[in-house]
């Protein structure tokens with residue numbers, strides 16, 4: 001694309017921009033602003049990050065993409081606020097975070113579901129986490145990673161635990177917390193002969209440095225086959241942490257079984273949940289998410305954990321057969337309770353998690369990852385209904401949320417010819433008070449918007465024709481409020497002629 005063409009597109013965007021009201025507005029409060037005040041009294045102490053296993057809906061009437069949660073997106077809820085859950089990281093940000101990928105390379109960086117999520121409980125803790133702080137596992141290997149030899153080369157495999165961070169120069173990088181090779185070593189597998197190894201499906205760390213895992217399929221744990229509902233511990237005594245408090249090495253065959261399928265099913269049955277048709281839930285199915293129970297207490301682990309014995313701290317968990325409900329190991333299996341609010345109701349429907357109650361109580365509307373965090377204001381989030389690619393003549397539409405109500409918000413847009421090659425998108429560090437840590441616009445074009453009474457701001461361009469078939473452009477955007485300096489997560493949209 002010539003520079004003249006590029007400037008014409010940019011001018012078109014700026015001249016034709018207008019703020020658009022959010023379609024189907026409902027009686028949301030402002031989650032970010034109100035999260036610390038409960039209508040029932042009391043101050044929330046805890047928030048819960050979660051990931052949907054398929055799609056979950058926050059608001060059925062709203063047409064904003066912010067009110068639908070995909071399986072790669074991060075949501076947050078403060079149960080005691082009784083506010084709807086909020087999206088805090090949209091899938092549309094993934095390409096900026098990982099690199100600028102030409103769609104002609106078929107989804108090089110498609111990592112499938114985000115299937116495990118945790119914040120550190122041991123080592124350096126974060127007051128106000130952003131996506132960089134979450135240790136994650138994904139459902140499928142991506143970039144150049146190779147399952148066959150369990151090598152995380154320029155990418156990661158489905159059993160590795162890593163963070164998506166940025167280097168000092170603002171380039172994307174993967175920081176490994178624990179590799180799949182280390183995990184299979186602790187399980188007693190031969191890391192040199194296994195083929196696909198394991199797919200980590202749930203992960204948490206406790207304050208002593210013990211690591212807890214569950215896997216997508218049945219796995220051998222030191223010679224014993226355990227089911228996919230089992231929880232496994234790699235004890236602190238078997239782990240050497242490095243200076244960054246990432247795993248440097250593990251003792252082979254050191255893993256122990258905290259609970260097996262039978263115990264998981266007993267926890268689920270004891271929680272006494274039913275489907276909309278009144279069918280009692282008597283099994284967990286696959287264990288898909290774990291995080292520590294803030295209420296404390298212990299339960300009896302199946303095998304002794306070095307240092308803990310059988311006194312295992314209570315755990316919040318979610319699984320395949322309990323829908324968008326969160327359970328606890330407390331009292332032999334019960335609805336999870338955060339700040340006095342139960343995260344499961346007898347008839348499963350997701351309402352307790354700040355989601356639109358699902359009248360069909362579908363057990364398939366389940367959760368894939370959970371991470372408990374001390375209360376804080378979550379980062380502002382930008383999203384787009386286009387997904388990662390916009391083809392043909394359309395309006396570019398952007399939705400932001402998480403700002404202070406009525407604040408002036410600057411939309412920062414960058415429009416560039418799409419790179420034919422994989423290339424990293426550099427960022428600049430943003431100040432800590434901005435919430436989100438990375439500013440992606442080095443030469444931004446700015447549009448002034450005003451957040452509504454719910455702290456949301458939206459924008460759309462005029463119908464935008466990219467032009468010749470071989471031309472494609474990237475639109476990259478971020479929002480920054482003028483009132484309190486909150487910076488949203490970024491998004492990118494690849495715009496091309498079909």
Ligand SMILES: [Ca+2]
Nearest residue numbers: 159196197198
């Ligand atoms: Ca694997």
Ligand SMILES: [Ca+2]
Nearest residue numbers: 137138158200
């Ligand atoms: Ca995984």
Ligand SMILES: [Ca+2]
Nearest residue numbers: 115201288368
């Ligand atoms: Ca999972």
